[in-house]
Amino acid sequence: MDTKNLDSMMARMQAMQAAMATGLPGAPANTDPKAGNGVDFQNILKNAIENVSNASNVAQAKAQAFSAGNSDTSLEEVIISLQKANLSLQGMIAVRNRLVDAYKEVTSLQV
Incomplete structure (x- = not known):
C-alpha cells in the first residue's frame, strides 16, 4: 500500500465519519431491513x-x-509502511477500547 492508497483510504474514512455524524445521504446504507435506518456497522x-x-x-x-x-x-519505504501499519493498528485498538467501554456502559444500565 503506497502513500496515495493510504491517503485515499483516510479520506474515505473521514468522509464516512462526517456523513454518519451528520446523517448525510452519503452515509453507507444499512442492508438489514429489521434494523431500520442507519449504517451497516458490521460491514x-x-x-x-x-x-x-x-x-x-x-x-x-x-x-x-x-x-x-x-x-x-x-529502508525509507519499509519504515513508512511499518509506521502506517502501526498507526492503523493503534486506531483499531482505540475503536475496540471504545466499543468495550460502550458495551460495559450498556450492560450496567438498570432497566
Whole structure:
C-alpha cells in the first residue's frame, strides 16, 4: 500500500465519519431491513479490520523484501509502511477500547 492508497483510504474514512455524524445521504446504507435506518456497522467494522490487516501485510512484505536485498525496496519505504501499519493498528485498538467501554456502559444500565 503506497502513500496515495493510504491517503485515499483516510479520506474515505473521514468522509464516512462526517456523513454518519451528520446523517448525510452519503452515509453507507444499512442492508438489514429489521434494523431500520442507519449504517451497516458490521460491514464498516469488517472493512476497517481488512484495511488494518492489509497495511500489516504490506509492511511485512516490504520488510522481507528489504531484508532479502531487493533493490526496489528502500529502508525509507519499509519504515513508512511499518509506521502506517502501526498507526492503523493503534486506531483499531482505540475503536475496540471504545466499543468495550460502550458495551460495559450498556450492560450496567438498570432497566
